[in-house]
Amino acid sequence: MIRRHRITRLLAAACVLAAAAGCALSGEQPPPVEAPPQVEKARVKVGVLPVVDVAPLHIAIKNGYFEKEGLEVETVTVQGGAAAIPSLIQGGLDITFGNWVSFIGTESKGDAKAVGGIKLINDGYQAKPGMxxxxxxxxxxxxxxxxxxxxxxxxxxxxxxxxxxxxxxxxxxxxxxxxxxxxxxxxxxxxxxxxxxxxxxxxxxxxxxxxxxxxxxxxxxxxxxxxxxDGIPIAGYGTTGDFARQYPNTVAAFQRAMAKGQRDASDRATVQALLPDYAGVDRDTARLVHLGEFPTSLDAKRLQRVATLMQTYGLLQADLDVAPMLVRNDNK
Missing domain, CATH: 3.40.190.10 (Periplasmic binding protein-like II)
Incomplete structure (x- = not known):
């Protein structure tokens, strides 16, 4: 019985080898794996806050997702989106984390017109009760x-x-x-x-x-x-139109790495383990935090809700279509 099983395994292995040889003899080659386009700017400065919201970026750094895309991310701590956007416009930051209200408000007032406007490249955080x-x-x-x-x-x-x-x-x-x-x-x-x-x-x-x-x-x-x-989109990552146009491969690489970080952040333990490192909290406190949602894609309809509320409460003086602000990367 043992010998019969050995013969069966040997015949199966021979079939696999024969099939592989057949492919080689026929000249067929497996399809090549396409490497991502080379980034135009290998080092990017990204504005961040010491809050839970940016956990996916720190996950992406720790897990080498940016490195695999040919990117090095330098984080710069900012007070908030409204404070970071002037630095973005002036070139002190390449990309920044910020709340959607600040990004949309800046675009509506034309404050970033000289640099091609504000472009939104990654969703970051969405509200849940208690956060x-x-x-x-x-x-x-x-x-x-x-x-x-x-x-x-x-x-x-x-x-x-x-x-x-x-x-x-x-x-x-x-x-x-x-x-x-x-x-x-x-x-x-x-x-x-x-x-x-x-x-x-x-x-x-x-x-x-x-x-x-x-x-x-x-x-x-x-x-x-x-x-x-309830469930309102909170914040994400933006850049200028000039940066997105001048460095499209860099932006796409950033988006691919962030998509992986956002995905990993759905695991509470992964986020919790990082908080003492970048948010300055002890491990006992880290276990208590309330987490929101970490969306993995940009959605114009979802973000339009923010613009509508802004107009309702006087933070936006006229209608603004959010869709043209989005820079999507479908190759994730």
Whole structure:
């Protein structure tokens, strides 16, 4: 019986070899694997924030996805999309992470017209409940959303996704957004500012939410990713029209690497393991963070929702079609 099995395996192996020899004799060759086009710019400066949202980029760096595309990514920490876009326009950054509100607002005002406008190249983050919270002091006087009337709320930059979602959700709870004061402040500074009463509340994303709750006992008074802003697209990566036109292979390579990073970020453990390295949180806090969605493709219809809300709440003065801003790479 054992011998019969050995003979069967030998015959099968001989058939495989014969088939391979037949291909060689017939002159047929397996189709060549096409290498991606060589990038025009091998080193790119990318603006980032120390927040969960950019985990896919750090995953792509760590796993060598950019390196395989012939790219070296230099990360530059920025305060927010609104602060990073001027640097993008002036050439200090090649690509930047930013919220869609800032990108769309810049395009609508024509502020980037001299550099070919703003182009959106990668989706980054989409809202889920619990990931965009307005926090207040745990032992303070603010107990309900109505208590926010007349108070000061810190947001990382003005005219961005924080302002849009705050206004939308306040209004959904019958609070006139004009009856609160929004103050620009770096997100890492908000926890301490609330504790010393420099502001009354802070609009935070992760990991700053979990840090403030764990370290200072701060409480969530409002979920800014709820009601009219439930599931709203938050942020992604943009560049200028001039950069996209001058370095198309570089942009496509960046998109391919990021698509892999976005895909890997669907695994919570992968994101959680990286947070202590780039977001400055301890591992216990990293285990507590609320995660949003990491989309793997750009969708004009989804982003148009942001432009519509912007017009509703006065952050956009006229209709804007988002579709022409997108630079798609179908070869992912």
């Amino acid at each position: 965009f919270l307005i926090l207040v002091k745990g032992n303070g006087t603010i107990k309900t959303m109505q208590d926010l009337i007349g108070k000061r709320i810190a947001i990382n930059t003005l005219n961005n996704i924080s302002e849009l979602t705050t206004k939308a959700v306040l209004e959904a709870h019958n609070i006139d957004p004009k009856r609160v004061t929004l103050l620009a402040m770096p997100m890492p500074d908000m926890e301490a500012a609330i504790e010393r009463n420099s502001v009354d509340a802070g609009f935070m994303s992760e990991p700053f939410i979990s840090k403030a709750q764990r370290n200072s006992g701060q409480l969530a008074i409002l979920d800014a990713a709820s009601g009219p802003t």
